[in-house]
Amino acid sequence: MAYFPMFVDMTERECLIVGGGNVAYRKVIVMLDFGAKVTVVAEDICDELRKLTIDDIASEDKKGSYTANKENNQTDPDAANKENNQPDSDAADRITIIKRRFDRKDCDGMEMVIAATDDNALNHEIAEYCKANGIMVNAVDQKADCSFIFPSYIKEKNLVAAFSSGGNSPVLTQYLKGKEQEILTPFLGELNEYMGQIREKVIAQYDTQAERKRVFKEILCAAIDNGRIPEI
Ligand SMILES: C[C@@]1(CC(=O)O)C2=NC(=C\c3[nH]c(c(CCC(=O)O)c3CC(=O)O)Cc3[nH]c(c(CC(=O)O)c3CCC(=O)O)/C=C3\N/C(=C\2)[C@@H](CCC(=O)O)[C@]3(C)CC(=O)O)/[C@H]1CCC(=O)O
Numbered sequence: 001m002a003y004f005p006m007f008v009d010m011t012e013r014e015c016l017i018v019g020g021g022n023v024a025y026r027k028v029i030v031m032l033d034f035g036a037k038v039t040v041v042a043e044d045i046c047d048e049l050r051k052l053t054i055d056d057i058a059s060e061d062k063k064g065s066y067t068a069n070k071e072n073n074q075t076d077p078d079a080a081n082k083e084n085n086q087p088d089s090d091a092a093d094r095i096t097i098i099k100r101r102f103d104r105k106d107c108d109g110m111e112m113v114i115a116a117t118d119d120n121a122l123n124h125e126i127a128e129y130c131k132a133n134g135i136m137v138n139a140v141d142q143k144a145d146c147s148f149i150f151p152s153y154i155k156e157k158n159l160v161a162a163f164s165s166g167g168n169s170p171v172l173t174q175y176l177k178g179k180e181q182e183i184l185t186p187f188l189g190e191l192n193e194y195m196g197q198i199r200e201k202v203i204a205q206y207d208t209q210a211e212r213k214r215v216f217k218e219i220l221c222a223a224i225d226n227g228r229i230p231e232i
């Protein structure tokens, strides 16, 4: 059965990541990028995690996309990308790193737990504990232990496209992400911000939903045709 793509408000939600390797680092970046409060518990903390900066968060979700004939075509995160997709400046303050062995009590009070250790049995045990206690859990690369799985996604400010293969093929979702990057550009991210800013005003100004839809479409199409965000 396909997985339902639910878009969740993660702002200030408590999220625990168990493990401090490369895979944990990737998950930390994602959670911070979406506004969560992140606690990492691990015996060893990798360098990337210890030296994490705001720029890492802005550039990481540009990576890992594939194009048709060229595998491993990682887009180099350039300065423009970082500027356009800068997360809020408090991201680095939303992470706490605890260097020690995992304890079940670490899960208490958490809304989401990601088991990202290199010990499959431990990841399974963490998942079981979380499920029994009503905590959303992801055990990396262990679909059967997950109550949710991670998508491959593109994010330009509030505009997000996410892909899942239901666990069948992460490289297929990365391929889709690569294709979508040609369409979901930083410009559309900016345009979406503009559409959000005028939304209330347009809704208040036009009586019927049909009229509002027409106006929204006209504004959107004009901006896309002109390649320019209108002035407020
Ligand atoms: C999207 C992404 C998010 C993320 O991880 O952040 C993600 N995997 C990514 C990459 C990736 N993962 C793997 C490869 C190697 C190639 C390959 O195996 O295909 C690559 C490619 C690479 O490394 O570049 C290995 C792998 N992954 C899983 C298994 C277990 C299994 O298949 O049984 C194995 C085999 C391990 C082994 O061989 O032993 C399972 C899961 N991986 C998922 C997500 C969930 C399903 C998502 C979906 O529905 O598509 C799910 C079910 C659970 C979860 O982890 O949430 C991220 C791309 C981010 C991006 O770049 O945008």
Ligand SMILES: NC(=O)c1ccc[n+]([C@@H]2O[C@H](COP(=O)([O-])OP(=O)(O)OC[C@H]3O[C@@H](n4cnc5c(N)ncnc54)[C@H](O)[C@@H]3O)[C@@H](O)[C@H]2O)c1
Residues within 6 Å of the ligand: 018, 019, 020, 021, 022, 023, 024, 041, 042, 043, 044, 045, 046, 100, 101, 102, 116, 117, 118, 119, 120, 122, 140, 141
């Ligand atoms: N690195 C990859 O790209 C990749 C790709 C596919 C699958 N995986 C799988 O994902 C998992 C994690 O990969 P990784 O590369 O991040 O591993 P890693 O070896 O770099 O990191 C494992 C982390 O788990 C921590 N850990 C282990 N037992 C612990 C405990 N009891 N308490 C606290 N911390 C504990 C370690 O201290 C370390 O920080 C592995 O199962 C790996 O097979 C990794």
